[in-house]
Amino acid sequence: MCKRLISSSTILLFYLLVYPNQGFTQEVNSNDKKTDTTSRQLEEIQIKKTRSLVRQQIDRLSYDVQGDPEHNTLNGLDLMRKVPMLSVDAAGQLKMRGSTNYRILINGKESGMMAANPRDVLRNLPASAIKRIEVITTPSSKYDGEGPAGFINIILMRRASDGYNGNVRLAHELPTGGPSLGGNLTLKSGKFAIAINGGADRTSTPETAERYYRQTFGSIPEQMENNSTKKNNSRSIFGGAELSFEPDTLNLLTAEFSPYSGYNKVYNSRLFELNEGNPDFSKYLLDARNKYSWTGMTAGLSFQRSFSHRPGQLLTFAYRYVSNDNPQVNHVDISQQINSHLTSFLQQSASGYKEHIFQGDYVRPLKSLTIEAGIKTILRYNSSDYKRTQSDTSLVNNFKNSSPVFGAYNSYHYRIGAWGIKAGYRLEYTTMHGQYKSASQIPKTNYFNLIPALSLMYNINMGSSLTMGYTNRIERPRFYQLDPFADRSITNILSYGNPNLKPALSHHLELNYSQDSKTTFSANLSYTLSNNLIQQISQYDSTANATITTYANTGYDRQLKLYLSAGGKLAEKLGWSANGLISRVWLKGTIEGRHLENSGYNAKMSADVTYTLSDLWKASGSFNIDAPETFLQEKTNLQFYQSLRLYGDLVKDKLNLSLTVNNPFTKFRYYERNLTGFDFKQYYRFQSYNRSFGLSLSWQFGHLESGVQKSKRKITIDDGR
Template sequence: MLLRMKPKQIFLPLLISLTVMLTQLNTTYAQSADGSFQIKGQIADSIDHKPLSLTTVRIKSMNDELINVAVTKDDGSFSFSGLPSASYKISIAAIGYGSKLRIVDLTRSSSKVMELGKINLGYQTTMLTEVSIKADKPIVRRKADRITYDLKADPESKGNNVLTMMRKVPYLSLDGDDNLLLKGNSSFKVMINGKPSGSLENNLKAVLKSIPASTIERIEVITNPPSKYDAEGLAGIINIITSKRVSDGYNGTVNVSESGPTGGPGVGASFTAKAGKFGISANGGGSINDYPTTYNSSNRQTTGATPTTLAQQGNQKSNNKTAYFGTELSYQIDTLNLLTAQFNYNGSRVKDHSGQISTLNGTTGLLEQYSFLNDGKATGYGIDAGINYEMAFKAKKNELLTFSYLFSTNLNDRKGNVDFNDQVNFDTPDFQQNDHQKFKEHTFQVDFNTPVKRVNIEAGLKAILRNNSSDFEYKSFNATDNQFELDPQLSNEYTNTQNVFSAYNSYQINLNSWNVNAGVRVEETVIRANFLSTSTTADQNYFNVVPSVSISKQFKNESSMNLGFSQRIRRPGINRLNPYVDRSNPNYEVTGNPYLRPVVLNDIQLGYGINKKVSVNLGLDYSFMNNLDLQVVNFNPNTQITQITYANTGKSSSFGLNFNLGYSVGVYNVSLNGNAMYLWLAGDVSGNKVENNLLMYSSTLSNVVRLKHGWALNADFSVNSHSPTGLQGRTNGFFYTAFNFNKEIIKNKFGISGGVKNPFTKYRNVVNKTFGPDFNQVYQTNNYFRSFSVSLNYNFGGLRDRINKNRVGIENNDVAN
C-alpha cells in the first residue's frame, strides 16, 4: 500500500496510539492473576553468610533454553516473575565462587510464589587443568524466527575465512563468483553483533574473505525478521556475532594465513576484555588477494534486418587489498543504566588490468575492429560509528528504554584508462572514466521494551537520513592538444537523498511450549534525486504498512515447528540508482536507473527442526512479488551497442525447500546443507514479454573426523545448479570440493590448519548466457578454481563472565545494493 503522507501526519497519531495501547495492556494484565508463578531467592557467602550482590542468576527450561537473566541486588535477593507452571533450572555464578544449580518444579507448588530461601555459595579453591566434554555442542539451533550456526563448534572454522564457511550455514550458499546468497536470493541485509554496518555491505565479499572464521562466534540467519527490524532485505538478515561473553579478564585470537595461486597472505585478530564497569570487544585484520591472468571470450549474435556477429577475446588480472577493524565499548554506569558504543572501518584498494580484441562482422564482411588495454583502479573506505544509552527501571528491570544514534559513511573512487589500437572503422578516441561516489547516513532511534506477564511488548520510532552522490566524468583524448578533455555530454553530477521514517509495535507471547511473535511496522520513504548537470529532479514518496507474524511450537522430544508470514521491502541502493555509464567495453554499456521504485515481497515459511544425535532442520518457503526491479538488456542495432540497466518490469514467485541434516557417530560427523527452489520469473523488455523460469539447487556435504592428539580432517563436496542473472540470463552450475586438516598443537591455545580447494580442477569455465529481442550472447571466462592454504591460530587470555551489551539498538537493513 502506497500513500502520499507527511511523516508528521503518520507518527503523531501513531505514537499516541502506541502509548494508549501499552497503558491498556499494562492495566489489563496487572489486574489479572493469569495463573503465573514467581521464583524468589537470596544469594549469600557460605562462610560469613553475607549477601552477595551483582551475582548472575539464570533461569532455563529443562532443555537448557535460556528464559531470563537476573543480577542480585545489594541484599543478595533476586526474583523471576510471570512464569508458567513448569520445571526450571536455576543456575548461579559469582566471581571467585563455585557455581550452583537448582531444579525448581512449579507443577507441584500450591503457592504462586516459590521461595528458595538463602542459597549459600562456597569459595572456588581448586583450578581445573582440563575440562572433558561429554557431549558435542550443537552446531545448529532453531528459533521461531531464525536459525543459528555455531562456528566455534565446527573445527573447519579454524582454517577458513568467513565467506567459505557460509556454505555450511543453513539457508546460505555461494554462487559461482563467490557471491553470498540467502535462500538463493542476493537481496538480504548483513549486521555485525546485531547492528548494521553499511561499510561492510558496501564491500561484503572482499571483507568476508578477509575475516578468519576462527575470530567469529556464530552466524544467525533471521529468515522471518520481527517488526523491530527494518523491512528491507527480501530474503532476510544475516547477523555475524563476533563478541565474546567475558567478565574481569581478557582473551583473544590471532590468525595468520597464506593461500595461492589465488589469494595471498592474511592476518586477523579478535580481542575481548573487561575491567570493572568497562568492557571492550574488537576484531580486525587484512588480506591481499592476487588473481593471476585468466582469459575470457564473448560472442553476440543479432538477427533482424542487418544480422551481425560480435566476437571478443580478452584477458584480465587484478590485485585486491582489504583491511577491516571493528570494536564495541561498554560502560555499566549502574545496575539500571548502560552506555555502549561501536566503531567499524573497512578499506580496500583494487588494481586491475584487462585487454581485449574485438571484431564485428555483418553479411557484407568486416564492419568494425579494434583492440584495447584497460588499466583500472578503485579505492574505497567505509566507517560506522554509533552510541546507545539503555535505561532500566527499578520497579521492573526488564523494562527498557533505549536511545540510539548511528553515523555511516562510504567513499568510493573508480578510475579507468582505455587505450585503443588496431582500429578499423572505429573512431572512438582513447578515454578516461572517473567516478567519485559518496554515501552518508544518520540514524536516530528510540525503543521501548516491557514484559507484561507472559507478553513482551516492544515499540519504537526511527528516522534514517541518507545522502548519496556521484560525480562522474568522461574525458576523451584530443590528439591535437595531446591531452584528455572533459566531454560534458557523457558526464554528470548526481545526488540522491532518501529519508525513511518508521514506527513499529510487536508482541511476543510465551505460552508454555508455544511462542508467538506478531507485530506491524509502518514506513514512510521520501526520495529526491537531483541531476546537477542537467538541472532536473526526480521525486518519489512511499508509505508501507508491513506486518510480520511467527508461531513456534516446542515438543517434548526436543523438536520444534514454526510458521511465519512477513512482508519485506527492497529499496534500490546507489549502485542501482547511479546513472553513471560504464563504457569500459565500448560494445557494452552498463548504467543504473535513478527512477527505480521499491519492491514489496510477501513470504510464507514453514519450518521443522530436531537436534539430537541426528539433527534435522527443514524449511519450506513460498514468496511472490510484483513490480520487481530486474536487470534489463537491450541491443541497439544503430549503434551496435548492448545496453544494460535496471527497470521495475518484472514479477516473480518461488517455492523452495531448505535443508540441513547432521549425524554424529564416535569421532565422525557428517552434515548436508542445501536448498532447492523453482523460480517463476517474467517481465517486459522493449514491449516483448520475457520468461526465465528454472529449477535451482545447491548443497554441501561436509565430513569431519576427529582423531587423537588434536587432529581433525574435513572433506566437503558441493554442487550448484545453473542460476538466473536477471530477467534475460542464466549462468552454468559447478561442482566444488575442499579437503582440510586441523592440528591442535597446544590444547585450546595453538593450532595449525591447511587444505586444498578443488584439487582436481585448476580452472572453472563460467558461462553466462543472455537473450533478448533480436540477439543472443554468451560470455565465458576461465577463473582459477584450485587453491592451497595454510593458517596458524593462537588463543590467549582467561575469562569468567560476560561484557554488558545493550539489548536493543539500531539495526539498519533497508537498502539493496
C-alpha cells in the first residue's frame, strides 16, 4: 500500500514540476459507491496548445477567428479591425491595406450581398459564425484578374458531425445605429446537411450638419455656400442557406440561395447662397427626400468529384446567378428663392446588374507538386433607367452595358524542403459594349490579358518565414463608374459615371516577413504601379454653375506601402496587438487637357489590448488613427476611433454579454475633403455622431449526436504562440 502511495505521489509530483501552473480536475460519478483500486488506470491526458491567431501562407495571411477570445461577442465588422492588413475607418468603411478596391468572397465564392452592402452584412454577421478570414494579397492564377488590392475571403463555420449547432446575436446601439439581429444554424443528418445564416437591422441617425463651400477664379469670380442639416434611417435584411448532399465519400452536391434587401431614407434641408460680392446675388432653400433601395440574390449549384486512388484530386463544376437592383427616388422642393428660377422636381432611377457564372476546376496532386487548371465564364449585364419629371422631361434615358469575361488558368504549387513555389498564368478575354435608349451606341471594345502570378515562400525555421510575390491585376470599371445617371438632389454639385471607361492594368510586387513565437510579428512591403488608371476627376462648369464629378482613364498611380503587424502578451492576463501602415503615393492625371500631379504620405495605425478579469469576464480597448489621405485632387483630414468593451459569459460557453462604448471623449466627428481644380476650390465638411453605446447578447446552442470524445484531464500549454 505504501509503495502504491509513493508511486502515485511520484506521478503527481512529476506533473506538478513539469506543469507548475496547471491543475487537475476530476469528474465524480455519484453512482460509484466504491472505487476499485486494483483496476484503476491513469486516464487519458490531453495536451492542448493555444493556437496562433495569425498564419502566413504562400499567397495569403489567415486569421483564426475561433481562436480570438472575443469571437463570441463581436460582429463581423468589428472583427475586421483586428485582422492584419484590414482596417475599418471611423465611418465604418472596410479597407484592405488602405484601399477600398478589393473583392469580398464567402467560402471562396463571390457574393452579391457583399458586393452591394458589405458594411451592413458584416455588422449583422456574428463573428462566431466565421471560422477564419483570409487576406489574399498575391492572388494565384485561380482567382479572377479583378480586384487590384486583392481578396478578402470569409470562411464560415461548418459542422461535420451529426446534430445541430447555432448562434443567435441580438444587439442595440445608441444614439446612432439601432437594433440588429443575426445568427446561424447548422444541421446535419447522415448524408444531408444545411447551413443557414441571416440578419436584420434598423438604423437611424439624428440630425447632423453639413457644409459645402466653393470658390471659383474665372473671369467672374464666384462664391457658393451650402449649409444643411441631414438625418436618415435605414433597414436591411439578408439571409442565406447552403445545402449539401454527399451520396458517398467521393461525390458532393451543394446548392446555395442568399436573398437580401434594404433601403436608406435621407432627409436634407439645404440653404444655398451664390454671390459675386453681393450676399443676395442668388439664394434658395432646397428640401430633399431621397430613398436609396437595394434588393438582390445569389443562387448556385456545384458538383465536386474526388478520386479514391489519389487523395486530394478534385474535379468541380459550378454555376452561380447573381442579381442586384438599386432603385432611387429623389423628391426635391425649391423655396425661398431670391434671384433664382429653379423649380421643384421628382427624379427617379432604376439601376442594376445580373451575372451568370459558369466554372470548372481540376486539382491534381503529385508527390511534391500540385497542379490546378480551370475555365470560367462570366456573363454580366448592367442597366440604368432614369427620368426627371415636373421640370425637364428631356432628362430621360436608358443605358445598358454588357461586359462578358472569358477566362482560363493553369497553376503549379511545388514544395521542396523549406521552399514553396506557386506559379501560374491566367488568360482573360473581355468584351465591353454599351447602348442608350436613343439608339446611340458606344463603340464595342475587346481586351485580351495574360496575367502572370508568382509566389515564393521560404520557411526560415519553425516560427518564421519569408514570402515574395508578383502579379498583375485588372481594374474593370464598376457599373456606378459607367452609369451616366446624374443624381441632382444637390443642385450645383453633380456626379455621374462615364460609359467610355476602359479597364486598367496594374503591376503588384510584395515582400513579407512573418514570425510566430511568444510575440507574433509580420512586415509587408509592397509596390504597385498602375497605368491608364480609373480616377475620379472634378471640374467646374460655369454654364451650369456646378461642380461636375465623373471618372476617367487618366494618368498613373505609384504606391509604396509598408505594413507592420505585431501581437502577444505583456503579462499572463494582458494581451495586445497592433497594426500600422505607412505609404507613399504618386499620382498623375490629365483634366481638360491640362496636366495635374499630386503626391503625399498616407498612414494608419490601430492597437488593441485585452485584459482577463476572471475565468468568465474580459475587458478590451482599441484605438485607431487614420492620417489624411491623398488623392489626385483631394485631401482628407485626420480621423480617430476608440472603443472600450466589457464582455463575458452569463452562462459559461452558452450566453455571452458585451457592453461597448465607442469614442467616449467626443460627441461628434467631422469629416473634411479639400478639392482643388484648375479654376476653383471646394471644401466639404459633414458632422456625424461619434460617441455611441452598445449592448449585445449572444446565445450558443447545439447538440452533436456523434459525441465528441473529451478527456477528463487536460493540460494546457500557453506559450503565447
